[in-house]
Amino acid sequence: xxxxxxxxxxxxxxxxxxxxxxxxxxxxxxxxxxxxxxxxxxxxxxxxxxxxxxxxxxxxxxxxxxxxxxxxxxxxxxxxxxxxxxxxxxxxxxxxxxxxxxxxxxxxxxxxxxxxxxxxxxxxxxxxxxxxxxxxxxxxxxxxxxxxxxxxxxxxxxxxxxxxxxxxxxxxxxxxxxxxxxxxxxxxxxxxxxxxxxxxxxxxxxxxxxxxxxxxxxxxxxxxxxxxxxxxxxxxxxxxxxxxxxxxxxxxxxxxxxxxxxxxxxxxxxxxxxxxxxxxxxxxxxxxxxxxxxxxxxxxxxxxxxxxxxxxxxxxxxxxxxxxxxxxxxxxxxxxxxxxxxxxxxxxxxxxxxxxxxxxxxxxxxxxxxxxxxxxxxxxxxxxxxxxxxxxxxxxxxxxxxxxxxxxxxxxxxxxxxxxxxxxxxxxxxxxxxxxxxxxxxxxxxxxxxxxxxxxxxxxxxxxxxxxxxxxxxxxxxxxxxxxxxxxxxxxxxxxxxxxxxxxxxxxxxxxxxxxxxxxxxxxxxxxxxxxxxxxxxxxxxxxxxxxxxxxxxxxxxxxxxxxxxxxxxxxxxxxxxxxxxxxxxxxxxxxxxxxxx
Amino acid sequence: xxxxxxxxxxxxxxxxxxxxxxxxxxxxxxxxxxxxxxxxxxxxxxxxxxxxxxxxxxxxxxxxxxxxxxxxxxxxxxxxxxxxxxxxxxxxxxxxxxxxxxxxxxxxx
Numbered sequence: 289x290x291x292x293x294x295x296x297x298x299x300x301x302x303x304x305x306x307x308x309x310x311x312x313x314x315x316x317x318x319x320x321x322x323x324x325x326x327x328x329x330x331x332x333x334x335x336x337x338x339x340x341x342x343x344x345x346x347x348x349x350x351x352x353x354x355x356x357x358x359x360x361x362x363x364x365x366x367x368x369x370x371x372x373x374x375x376x377x378x379x380x381x382x383x384x385x386x387x388x389x390x391x392x393x394x395x396x397x398x399x400x401x402x403x404x405x406x407x408x409x410x411x412x413x414x415x416x417x418x419x420x421x422x423x424x425x426x427x428x429x430x431x432x433x434x435x436x437x438x439x440x441x442x443x444x445x446x447x448x449x450x451x452x453x454x455x456x457x458x459x460x461x462x463x464x465x466x467x468x469x470x471x472x473x474x475x476x477x478x479x480x481x482x483x484x485x486x487x488x489x490x491x492x493x494x495x496x497x498x499x500x501x502x503x504x505x506x507x508x509x510x511x512x513x514x515x516x517x518x519x520x521x522x523x524x525x526x527x528x529x530x531x532x533x534x535x536x537x538x539x540x541x542x543x544x545x546x547x548x549x550x551x552x553x554x555x556x557x558x559x560x561x562x563x564x565x566x567x568x569x570x571x572x573x574x575x576x577x578x579x580x581x582x583x584x585x586x587x588x589x590x591x592x593x594x595x596x597x598x599x600x601x602x603x604x605x606x607x608x609x610x611x612x613x614x615x616x617x618x619x620x621x622x623x624x625x626x627x628x629x630x631x632x633x634x635x636x637x638x639x640x641x642x643x644x645x646x647x648x649x650x651x652x653x654x655x656x657x658x659x660x661x662x663x664x665x666x667x668x669x670x671x672x673x674x675x676x677x678x679x680x681x682x683x684x685x686x687x688x689x690x691x692x693x694x695x696x697x698x699x700x701x702x703x704x705x706x707x708x709x710x711x712x713x714x715x716x717x718x719x720x721x722x723x724x725x726x727x728x729x730x731x732x733x734x735x736x737x738x739x740x741x742x743x744x745x746x747x748x749x750x751x752x753x754x755x756x757x758x759x760x761x762x763x764x765x766x767x768x769x770x771x772x773x774x775x776x777x778x779x780x781x782x783x784x785x786x787x788x789x790x791x792x793x794x795x796x797x798x799x800x801x802x803x804x805x806x807x808x809x810x811x812x813x814x815x816x817x818x819x820x821x822x823x824x825x826x827x828x829x830x831x832x833x834x835x836x837x838x839x840x841x842x843x844x845x846x847x848x849x850x851x852x853x854x855x856x857x858x859x860x861x862x863x864x865x866x867x868x869x870x871x872x873x874x875x876x877x878x879x880x881x882x883x884x885x886x
Numbered sequence: 887x888x889x890x891x892x893x894x895x896x897x898x899x900x901x902x903x904x905x906x907x908x909x910x911x912x913x914x915x916x917x918x919x920x921x922x923x924x925x926x927x928x929x930x931x932x933x934x935x936x937x938x939x940x941x942x943x944x945x946x947x948x949x950x951x952x953x954x955x956x957x958x959x960x961x962x963x964x965x966x967x968x969x970x971x972x973x974x975x976x977x978x979x980x981x982x983x984x985x986x987x988x989x990x991x992x993x994x995x
Contacts, residue, residue: 707967
């Protein structure tokens with residue numbers, strides 16, 4: 289048997305183009321990986337990490353477990369397409385093997401097996417295979433049906449907004465939508481003429497032969513297979529240039545991620561794997577407060593990644609993001625959305641300037657001495673109540689404190705970093721670090737989660753433990769160095785700051801401190817799903833009125849808990865939320881200082 | 887002379903008709919909110935960089951608006967973008983956005 293017919297040409301061309309483009313892309317990305325990344329790959333490739341990665345590929349690329357967690361209906365849609373198609377290919381291959389034995393059969397022979405071997409009763413297993421293949425086709429078609437339905441009514445699948453697509457996506461999407469219905473038609477006509485097929489293709493075949501007649505149907509036989517092959521060919525050619533590149537790219541991404549490769553504050557070749565692994569599913573759109581609360585529709589991570597991938601990223605898109613991390617939290621591919629945005633900003637704005645911030649030499653306005661250093665942070669210097677409360681807490685615990693920036697020190701560098709000026713931020717980091725080292729502190733406490741994050745991630749402070757004041761206060765309470773009066777009847781609600789919660793993973797410590805003072809009432813969105821206050825230093829694009837709108841919405845939700853006091857653990861959040869509500873907004877340290885046992 | 891700790895600038899005239907206002911106009915048309923500035927100086931008073939140097943945000947952006955660009959980019963480079971000025975601005979001006987815009991228009995990117 290030759291396993292070739294003219295109608296196979298579009299399919300074969302598609303497959304050749306697809307794999308050629310993918311090979312070119314992957315090889316060039318891998319070749320450009322920095323040496324450091326290659327070392328990581330070599331040191332990790334022969335280890336359990338490879339097994340773990342392979343297992344994750346099955347769970348994510350085929351079963352789409354993470355989408356199921358976010359939204360079961362959407363998960364089913366993606367799984368039926370991916371896993372269903374995979375099974376169709378796998379069972380199709382087994383069917384060929386069952387018929388031909390382990391002989392080499394060209395790819396089109398597997399794919400169009402029904403065309404080449406349509407006759408019933410060739411092997412005794414054929415009815416079984418027909419049944420399984422029909423079942424799988426129905427499974428995939430149910431996913432296609434849901435996809436059609438989702439375009440019409442995204443809300444029906446639990447998405448308020450669905451992605452707007454570019455031209456290549458539309459071509460690939462249309463082709464994909466037609467592949468399986470056309471396969472159904474082609475196989476049904478084959479079944480009508482030659483017999484065979486199970487409940488689905490066989491059933492439709494019988495209907496067709498009765499209503500139209502085998503004679504007339506035989507004219508549609510070749511065209512039907514041509515259409516199916518063409519749909520496949522068009523999809524394969526459009527695929528590497530469209531969002532469907534994610535089907536393959538997610539696999540190397542998962543392996544590389546298990547080998548501990550990560551995006552960094554400057555762009556590198558690895559980012560390409562993350563960029564093209566984005567399926568533009570649009571799950572990141574709904575959590576974005578710029579979308580839901582301000583109606584800004586073109587800056588979300590899905591559009592940011594798309595624009596960056598096609599080299600059409602504009603500064604105003606890259607800059608318009610709160611970097612709250614709510615999208616990163618739900619991304620089913622686990623793309624490091626914040627880091628990618630950050631290094632895009634860096635490519636657009638980072639101008640290394642050796643002379644910059646030279647004025648930082650010889651400015652040390654710190655006072656006192658002690659094993660514990662307290663870095664209030666710029667924002668805390670604008671919330672004197674927090675400063676005063678921290679002083680009372682230090683005094684009550686009899687702690688010797690070195691005040692790093694009481695009379696005004698340098699910024700921690702994180703705001704500059706967030707706006708992309710990574711190299712300049714290093715100057716501040718070095719300056720502050722030299723002060724910490726000079727004063728020989730063992731513990732560094734800060735009240736500002738923005739500073740906390742950069743201290744932990746960029747400062748590399750060996751021998752110095754970095755604590756947020758919520759962790760520090762809780763530790764004092766647990767060691768009995770602080771005695772607190774529990775206020776019966778006092779009710780608090782807690783706003784998770786982005787940089788503290790999603791950014792640094794600190795959720796429980798502030799809650800434990802609040803529970804030592806009074807009752808804690810949780811708002812509707814908390815912990816990982818907590819809202820951003822809107823004043824994030826990462827965003828330089830939205831205006832004051834827009835910040836106020838977000839603050840108002842967030843404050844409303846917090847007030848709805850009917851707590852008497854809103855507590856937060858970030859000076860910036862405190863300032864922002866205060867503007868949006870009548871309810872009293874305080875920092876965590878304030879409620880502790882007010883209720884100290886003398 | 888008694889040292890009061892501050893001094894008065896030497897008198898000088900800025901001739902707006904002579905200055906090239908193209909950049910200034912571009913800046914104002916991109917972020918018109920800058921025109922809402924009442925010159926209160928809260929930004930400068932709270933400024934982290936201003937606390938350590940002579941950097942004066944109010945002065946620089948006022949001069950830039952009047953077409954006096956000399957040295958403005960270098961001055962703006964002292965800013966640490968910490969964002970205190972934005973929090974204290976009574977007019978709600980996006981000061982960090984202004985710093986970045988002025989640098990983009992007058993500098994190298």
